[in-house]
Amino acid sequence: MRPSGRNLSEMRSISIETNVTKHAEGSCLIKMGDTHVLCTATIEDRAPSFLKGSGLGWVTAEYGMLPRATNTRNRREAAAGKQSGRTQEIQRLIGRSLRAGIDRVALGERQIVVDCDVIQADGGTRCASITGGWVALRLAVNKLLKTGVCTSDPLIDHVAALSCGIYAGQPVCDLDYAEDSEAGTDGNFIMTGSGKLIEVQMSAEGATFSRDQMNELLDLAEAGVRELVAAQKAATE
Amino acid sequence: MRPSGRNLSEMRSISIETNVTKHAEGSCLIKMGDTHVLCTATIEDRAPSFLKGSGLGWVTAEYGMLPRATNTRNRREAAAGKQSGRTQEIQRLIGRSLRAGIDRVALGERQIVVDCDVIQADGGTRCASITGGWVALRLAVNKLLKTGVCTSDPLIDHVAALSCGIYAGQPVCDLDYAEDSEAGTDGNFIMTGSGKLIEVQMSAEGATFSRDQMNELLDLAEAGVRELVAAQKAATE
């Protein structure tokens, strides 16, 4: 029934290749099927000015998409002179989600910038960015621990994300673009390694959904995120 | 326990004054306690270009906040030269939510622009904008029906929104600013008059939440939205 032939609860193949660029303190290329996102983490010695003197650290994120990551070329935001509302919404979500896994006292007064750049898009780029962004963050934080800059681990839990939706009347897991563009209702579920929720965004463009449907999607998401966390562990341990 | 002395499930006082500006096709000033939003609906004869020839209508929204709507003055976005990511995120949400209550075929190939301008802010401005925006939309659509431009009602259901959150460990309804700035977890719940969900956004800045907490907030929201829909009816019927 699904365009890809997957079962309702079947994820796309997950691949996380680490240390893919020589400059970044942490990096990975995450592939969720045909969605490929390059994630890098940059450690900056200074926290944003609103934290000056607080002793607290910060994690922020930026998101971009190469012009031909998509089926038809999308205009380069740098040429357009601004980031779209969609881009800003996504990068705010990534940053907020990753901060939920951070002990900002243990991080100390510094900032980690996670850049998520979509090389190829096939749906679910924001979720892949969160899952991959956490891996880049993990690797960068490892450097802080190894060099003794941080003495206790500021990363208190895994953070991973998955999109699920109602496609052709059925709840399905890990939407690809063909499903996403047809789904009346879909949601992004960001969770921790211990199964707690960080953020839930469910939306029905031109439609509505029930609490039962919401719960079905949450069930799918919980199972899927467990797989994602396992992949994060395999890549970083 | 709540700063305002309200009970856990107690809403702020709701006031919806209609036809507050002489120019707009529909308008209201909605007050949720000290949060005041002026909502206007403008009918435009042309739909956006991506709908040309489709016979379908469109509803979109824009959101703004007067510089001194807040406790400390916030910089005027027109002077800053761009809308913030937050503003764009909010106005995309308002438009998406209102479209869920529209029969775009019945509306016909035209656009209604809903402007939501926050005159005074005390938390929950995006939810008040949706609830009040629907009233402005209702009044504008009434004109289309009265003049025979539309022959069947394009507004198929009420749309209203409420924010609830975990404050001081307790689920509370209709957060004001004092609560919102302290709440680890909060959510925006956008629903129809018939009790279906349109959008759920739950988020925990620097924290996590459980499915049980999520369900408690949903219960509060369902009850609160019923009150909001009753107020919409009282204002427009």
Add this chain to the structure above:
Amino acid sequence: MRPSGRNLSEMRSISIETNVTKHAEGSCLIKMGDTHVLCTATIEDRAPSFLKGSGLGWVTAEYGMLPRATNTRNRREAAAGKQSGRTQEIQRLIGRSLRAGIDRVALGERQIVVDCDVIQADGGTRCASITGGWVALRLAVNKLLKTGVCTSDPLIDHVAALSCGIYAGQPVCDLDYAEDSEAGTDGNFIMTGSGKLIEVQMSAEGATFSRDQMNELLDLAEAGVRELVAAQKAATE
């Protein structure tokens, strides 16, 4: 002869409601007939950088118009990415006019920002902004006096403004939009409570005027401003 039926020297009804927002140090909603402007005054502890160390204060103003304050919707300047030339011209005028009523030594090295936002427009918005802006300024300065931050009153005189023009060949007072859009010649007259001139801007789009006409308009303006100053006094004393 006038579209509104007013006599040549008859003002629109004036209403000034004070303390209309809970956050601003001073605020009012001024109504000149169907022109409604919300004015707020914000006290900032720091003067602009060019005054650093001078001991002198500053008053500045910003002006905006809600998208549907007008008969047809005008594009939101924040969305357009810049303030129009007209907006900048108006807010520079408001700031310059209000500064004429200020003793900058008595104010001390701080800044007061007056925001004038047009809720509904029917001609004469810049003049209403000045008249209402002065009321907001008066109320904010009262707080500086009450708390002892200022020991002598920095507000040395009233500042009020009125537009008059040649409509259908006759000099008329307090132009509304129907008149303003037809008037070949019109002027904005900004004056003090003691009847001195602060700024005169007379302009004839595609036409010319004589010194006699100029003097007739000045006579009308002097009488009108006396009424405005009386309304300011009634609202603030």
Add this chain to the structure above:
Amino acid sequence: MRPSGRNLSEMRSISIETNVTKHAEGSCLIKMGDTHVLCTATIEDRAPSFLKGSGLGWVTAEYGMLPRATNTRNRREAAAGKQSGRTQEIQRLIGRSLRAGIDRVALGERQIVVDCDVIQADGGTRCASITGGWVALRLAVNKLLKTGVCTSDPLIDHVAALSCGIYAGQPVCDLDYAEDSEAGTDGNFIMTGSGKLIEVQMSAEGATFSRDQMNELLDLAEAGVRELVAAQKAATE
């Protein structure tokens, strides 16, 4: 008494050199003492879109100042990414003033763009731009008449401008920068060749003025504009 040693009613030396660039349809370099403005007029076959099908023409103006036209270098507006409020205010004034001298029916549905670029500034640049801009416009319109594109003269009168002010307590004519920066009150007076007023802008930064002072400045301006019109005639006839 005046820094330049001029009498109270004495203008600076006026020089208008025509046809100074080989490309423009009309051009001049106007010098009012040390204020030098290069004015060009460009004829465009199309009127702005709001005039489409009206048969009416349009005259518009743009104003700029070279970075080192002033005593200290001012930032290039192209590098800053926008025109300042001052620049927009000035170029709107120039266009409005020149349109007062135009018969838009006789001009026909086309546009003339007058560019005024300040090469060296010593006060009064906006007035010099208007006076010189009219000369460039006259020369460009002459081409339209010579080639038969226009059959009757669209230029119905001269337009010239002068700034006068109260300097050291005395009304003085044609302010230079040393005077302008000290004058509490000054005005720009834009008039026709036949002595009618087009625009009057009087302003007192941090001060006020009386109607008597206003009339004294008007008297000075009327005399001065007669000299400017004579210079325009000498340059173009």
Add this chain to the structure above:
Amino acid sequence: MRPSGRNLSEMRSISIETNVTKHAEGSCLIKMGDTHVLCTATIEDRAPSFLKGSGLGWVTAEYGMLPRATNTRNRREAAAGKQSGRTQEIQRLIGRSLRAGIDRVALGERQIVVDCDVIQADGGTRCASITGGWVALRLAVNKLLKTGVCTSDPLIDHVAALSCGIYAGQPVCDLDYAEDSEAGTDGNFIMTGSGKLIEVQMSAEGATFSRDQMNELLDLAEAGVRELVAAQKAATE
């Protein structure tokens, strides 16, 4: 003597992997040592408006660099709100160079957009972009030939580019970042497969160079470009 231990005339290892994204009509990932650039070619049915009705095609290019492609993070241009002068200069060069290899009549009235995005930078990114951009262009044009849209080959020759410079007093080939940042004189040499020059840019920041040095660098570049063209052939034939 060279930081990398290479001989004076030794290139870095060249790798060109083709068809690396599923969406673009042509694509490759070119690696010149540690400089990695993703190049995609997009076929657009319409030529730019200045070519409307001419029957001629166009090739243009855009260039970007991921924020952490460099040793320290560089600010995302989309967030900065504009492309830097450097970026614009580079993308204009890439487009101009590739057009030298195109028969615009054979291409027909359409446009090919070549996007070059630097994934990892170690000097010579603009040259790698040209060499890799040509491969993406070749693959896209192959599709136009295969589908019969073009009946004769619009690609008339290879285009490849190499940077050479004077490092530590010696002419060296294919500068990496360590060399580029120290070289007083360097040049970018863009050539065809048949050995003709398309563009030469030699520059000495804070230094000068002689014609003899220029000729030595040209000799190095000619040899190097032959290797690059061979790699292009190996990748596309």
Add this chain to the structure above:
Amino acid sequence: MRPSGRNLSEMRSISIETNVTKHAEGSCLIKMGDTHVLCTATIEDRAPSFLKGSGLGWVTAEYGMLPRATNTRNRREAAAGKQSGRTQEIQRLIGRSLRAGIDRVALGERQIVVDCDVIQADGGTRCASITGGWVALRLAVNKLLKTGVCTSDPLIDHVAALSCGIYAGQPVCDLDYAEDSEAGTDGNFIMTGSGKLIEVQMSAEGATFSRDQMNELLDLAEAGVRELVAAQKAATE
């Protein structure tokens, strides 16, 4: 054969008028035939922030073109809201070229800004800007020497520039616009007074060129630059 009737190696008439504005520390109006560029040099007491504490000075340049410097009016960059890629490329070139003639230690930790504004364009504006910019720089530096701010001369050599190209199959010197717009291959050659090369930019839009042609153009440029340097000397000594 040349549109102007010049011989292949014949330059246009060169005129350099110095001290043309009263405000700038150095200035000239350079005319290469009908190309007229106003160059000013501004001394700033502070170097750019990246040089703070280094003891080194900086020279930078900005370039602009008046809207009607060209045959058809080009849009004012300040109104467009940004400098074009072409403008940025040119001003970067001017700055880089002039820095090659500067001893930055002798200049000391200050900045000189050279503004080059094209009053009238007929080809070769960037080269004229460099040649004239050097004259403005020379005059400004003379002031630093005269006042003892600099004790040894920071200007170590002349810098001048010329464009040459292949026109109608022949190498020609000092291209004017008629030639430049037709030439398949052209180059900008920036050289010192002692005949060393600073920058060479050769380009063939839609064509290629050989090393022999390159050498012929270099020969022409060397001879031409000698004439330019002689004119610089005549103007400044």
